[in-house]
Structures are given as C-alpha cells and as structure tokens.
Amino acid sequence: MKKPASRYILFIVFILLGMVTAWQLKSTLNARKATASSALNANILREQIAELRLEIDELRTAIDENIALQNDIIKEYIALQNDDQLSREWEIIKLHTGLVGVEGAGITITLDDAPVREPGMPPSWFIIHDYDIRTILNELKTAGAQAIAINGERVVPMSEQICAGPTIIINDNRYPVPYIIEAIGEPDGLYEAVSTSNKVAELKEFNILVDIKKSDKIRISKFSGADKLDRYISGLEVVEK
Amino acid sequence: MKIARNLAMMIVCMLLGIMLSLQYKSVNQHQSIASLENKRLEELKEEVIKLQNQKSELQERYLKLEEENQTFARVKAGDSEAVQQLKNNLLKARVFAGLETVKGAGIIVTLDDGEFSNVYDDDILDVVNELRASGAQAISVNDERIVAMTEIRGAGDYIMINGKQFKAPFIIKAIADPDNLERSLMMIDGIVEGLKEFVKVNIKKSDEIVIYKFVDDGTSIRTDYLTPVE
Numbered sequence: 001m002k003k004p005a006s007r008y009i010l011f012i013v014f015i016l017l018g019m020v021t022a023w024q025l026k027s028t029l030n031a032r033k034a035t036a037s038s039a040l041n042a043n044i045l046r047e048q049i050a051e052l053r054l055e056i057d058e059l060r061t062a063i064d065e066n067i068a069l070q071n072d073i074i075k076e077y078i079a080l081q082n083d084d085q086l087s088r089e090w091e092i093i094k095l096h097t098g099l100v101g102v103e104g105a106g107i108t109i110t111l112d113d114a115p116v117r118e119p120g121m122p123p124s125w126f127i128i129h130d131y132d133i134r135t136i137l138n139e140l141k142t143a144g145a146q147a148i149a150i151n152g153e154r155v156v157p158m159s160e161q162i163c164a165g166p167t168i169i170i171n172d173n174r175y176p177v178p179y180i181i182e183a184i185g186e187p188d189g190l191y192e193a194v195s196t197s198n199k200v201a202e203l204k205e206f207n208i209l210v211d212i213k214k215s216d217k218i219r220i221s222k223f224s225g226a227d228k229l230d231r232y233i234s235g236l237e238v239v240e241k
Numbered sequence: 242m243k244i245a246r247n248l249a250m251m252i253v254c255m256l257l258g259i260m261l262s263l264q265y266k267s268v269n270q271h272q273s274i275a276s277l278e279n280k281r282l283e284e285l286k287e288e289v290i291k292l293q294n295q296k297s298e299l300q301e302r303y304l305k306l307e308e309e310n311q312t313f314a315r316v317k318a319g320d321s322e323a324v325q326q327l328k329n330n331l332l333k334a335r336v337f338a339g340l341e342t343v344k345g346a347g348i349i350v351t352l353d354d355g356e357f358s359n360v361y362d363d364d365i366l367d368v369v370n371e372l373r374a375s376g377a378q379a380i381s382v383n384d385e386r387i388v389a390m391t392e393i394r395g396a397g398d399y400i401m402i403n404g405k406q407f408k409a410p411f412i413i414k415a416i417a418d419p420d421n422l423e424r425s426l427m428m429i430d431g432i433v434e435g436l437k438e439f440v441k442v443n444i445k446k447s448d449e450i451v452i453y454k455f456v457d458d459g460t461s462i463r464t465d466y467l468t469p470v471e
Binding site: 006009010013016017020023024027028030041042045046048049052053055056059060062063066067069070073074076077088089090091092093094095096097098099100101102103104105106130131134135138141142144145146147148155156157158159160161162169184185186219227228229230232233234235236237238239 | 246250253254257260261264267268271281282285286288289292293295296299300302303306307309310313314316317324327330331332333334335336337338339340341342343344345346347362363366367370373374377378379380387388389390391392393394401416417418451457462463464465466467468469470
C-alpha cells in the first residue's frame with residue numbers, strides 16, 4: 001500500500017514540473033519575439049522621424065526664401081512709389097513689428113531659478129514668474145529697446161507672456177527655464193535701466209540668477225508667424241479714414 | 242532506505258517550489274518589460290504623427306507662398322492684379338503692426354482709482370497681457386494703440402504709454418471673441434477678482450469696438466539700431 005501512494009506523489013510532482021517547463025519556455029520565446037519585433041518597429045519609426053525632421057527643415061528654408069523674395073518685391077514697389085511716409089511705415093512694419101530678422105547692439109539678460117531654496121519658505125518665491133518677465137520687458141521698452149526676443153521668440157504687438165506650470169508661453173510656444181531675453185537698442189541705457197530696476201534687485205534677493213551682458217551684435221529672428229498674419233488679424237476690419 | 246527516499250522526495254518538492262516561484266517572477270518581469278517597450282513605441286508613433294501634421298501645415302504654407310510669389314513676379318510689369326495682391330499683403334502687415342484703424346467685436350475694460358488705491362502700471366500691464374493671452378488681435382489703452390514696443394510705465398502721477406502721459410480712468414479696448422475675453426478676465430481667482438479689491442473695474446462687451454491706429458510722430462518708434470538680416 002505504501003508504494004502506490006509515493007508513486008502518486010511523484011506523478012503529481014512531475015506533472016507540475018512539466019507544466020512549469022512548458023510555461024517557462026513559452027514565456028521566454030514570447031519575450032524574445034516581442035523584443036525583436038518592437039526593436040525593429042522602433043528603428044523604422046526613428047528613421048521616419050529623422051526623415052520628417054529633414055523635410056520640415058527644408059520646407060522652412062524654402063518658406064523663408066519665398067518670404068525674402070516677397071519682401072524684396074514689396075521694397076522695390078515702395079521705392080518706385082516715391083512716397084516717404086509709405087517707406088517709413090514699411091520700415092516700422094518690418095523692423096519694429098518683427099516681420100524680418102534684425103541685428104544690432106544691445107543686451108542679453110539670462111534668468112534662472114534659484115539653485116537653492118531656503119527651507120520653510122514657499123518654493124514659488126525662488127522661481128521666475130511670468131510677471132517678472134513682463135516687468136523686465138516693460139523696463140526694456142521704457143528704456144528704448146527697439147527689438148526684443150525671449151528664448152528666440154520675437155516680441156510682437158500681441159505677444160503674451162503667461163505662465164503654465166514651470167514653463168512660460170510666448171507667442172503660443174512653451175519654454176522652460178533658463179529664460180534668455182535679448183534686446184536691441186542703446187546698450188548702456190538698456191543695461192542701466194535693467195540692472196538698477198527694482199525688479200532685478202527683488203529677484204536677486206531670492207537668489208534667482210540674473211545675468212546681464214552688453215553686446216555689440218545681437219541677432220533676433222523674425223516673428224515665427226510672419227508668413228501667416230491672417231491668423232492674427234482675422235477679427236479686424238479696417239476702418240477707412 | 243525509507244528515510245533516504247523520503248528525504249529525496251522532500252528535496253525534489255522543495256526544488257520544485259523554488260522553481261515555481263522563480264518562474265512566476267520571471268514571467269511577470271517579461272510582461273512588464275514588454276509593456277514598457279510598447280509604451281516607448283507609442284511615444285515614437287505620437288512623435289511621427291506630430292511631425293507629419295507639422296509637415297503638412299508647412300507644405301500648405303509653402304504652396305500658398307509659391308502661388309503668391311508667382312503673382313508677385315508680375316508686379317514689375319505693372320500687372321494690376323499683381324499690384325492689388327501686393328497692396329493686400331501690405332495692408333495685412335499694416336493691420337498687424339497697428340498702423341490701421343480697425344473695428345470688430347470685443348470688450349472694454351475700465352480701470353479707475355479706488356477709494357484707497359490708485360491704478361498702477363502693473364494693473365494695466367496685467368490686464369493687457371491677459372487680453373493678449375486670450376487671443377486679442379488689437380488693443381488700445383485710452384485710445385493709444387498697443388504696438389510691439391509700447392511701454393506702460395508709471396511716472397509720478399501719470400502713466401506713460403507710447404511716450405504720452407495718461408491719468409485714470411484707463412479705458413482698455415480689445416478686439417477678439419468677447420465671450421472668450423470676458424471668461425478669462427472673470428476667471429475665479431483671476432485677474433479681475435484680484436484687481437477689484439483695490440480699484441474700480443468695469444467690463445463691457447460690445448459688437449463693435451473701434452481701435453485707432455498708432456499715431457507715428459517719429460519719436461516713439463525708432464529703428465535706428467536695427468539692421469535687417471534676411
């Protein structure tokens with residue numbers, strides 16, 4: 001009687017062992033297959049992304065060339081009109097409003113959140129807010145800045161600066177810290193106005209990094225929406241004088 | 242003999258148990274690795290879709306510009322259609338720059354000194370920024386058009402806008418979808434709620450608001466430091 005009982009036990013043990021081995025084999029094979037196929041897919045997708053990026057860059061260049069061509073034709077046309085006011089206004093539109101890239105002397109301001117936060121004080125005191133940027137821009141405009149960009153985004157008449165979590169939205173695009181504000185204008189005047197402003201003193205008190213540098217040559221690109229102005233004036237109807 | 246056999250059985254059973262638990266762990270791990278890979282794939286797929294959308298938008302813009310430029314090429318020859326198109330583009334740029342008087346539906350926000358506090362430059366800046374963020378296409382403060390380099394800066398009893406002095410009340414006009422503008426201004430814990438504690442705020446929607454063009458007297462817009470780069 002004792003022999004069969006131990007046989008049953010062995011029987012059950014080996015059934016279990018067989019099941020375990022089969023299960024193991026299946027799972028290992030599956031995993032191998034899945035990894036192989038997803039690696040293949042990922043590679044295809046990565047290639048596709050690289051290709052798309054290249055095409056997008058090419059399109060951007062082609063668009064820029066066309067805009068430059070258009071500006072040339074407009075410039076020629078305006079020159080032929082012999083109308084001083086028209087030419088002056090065209091200068092304002094292009095240079096001041098941001099429809100072309102510009103270059104000139106000015107200052108660069110770099111702002112970054114405080115590296116260390118003091119315990120017991122709210123962390124929001126040690127980071128840069130949208131209103132800080134707004135005040136500095138206003139300071140620059142008052143001091144006679146002629147063109148301004150924040151992280152490369154040209155400031156145009158309806159440029160907003162709003163905060164969205166740890167980032168700031170400018171011209172519908174989102175940027176994280178550090179914020180780099182570039183301004184073209186008389187460098188000494190701009191430097192003086194910003195470095196002695198209450199805002200900068202306040203920021204420095206909270207260990208926020210403020211770095212102001214004068215420069216002979218600052219380059220600011222044109223407004224990112226320069227070729228789709230329709231979008232920004234869709235609700236406006238011109239009133240004749 | 243019996244003891245030896247039982248011992249052997251025990252060892253086999255223990256081994257089996259250990260194997261089972263190892264097995265269980267390994268299968269679980271495989272599964273979680275597989276799902277991680279899938280997630281990465283998802284992200285790549287999303288990126289592809291995003292780039293494809295961007296590409297088709299740029300393509301559209303490119304084709305439109307190409308077409309425009311074909312017409313533009315005839316300007317020199319004096320083609321009237323081409324000149325008209327050029328004038329149209331010029332007008333759009335002028336409207337965007339704030340050099341044309343415009344009208345449209347929008348909102349009028351009036352800020353006036355409160356009992357204990359005056360209207361500060363920051364108050365006006367905040368309202369103007371909020372309006373911009375809600376899609377305003379043209380803004381004026383006391384009929385002074387807000388252009389790219391317009392400052393709003395307190396100086397003694399006055400607030401300077403485009404180099405001119407102004408005093409309260411400040412009438413801020415903006416053109417865009419009036420409901421949108423009102424909603425974002427009146428947001429709970431939003432800008433108007435904050436301002437109302439100190440100054441008088443009045444908001445009025447309107448179907449037709451006229452915003453005057455920027456008056457260029459040659460002093461408030463200067464471009465002498467700017468060299469164009471194409």
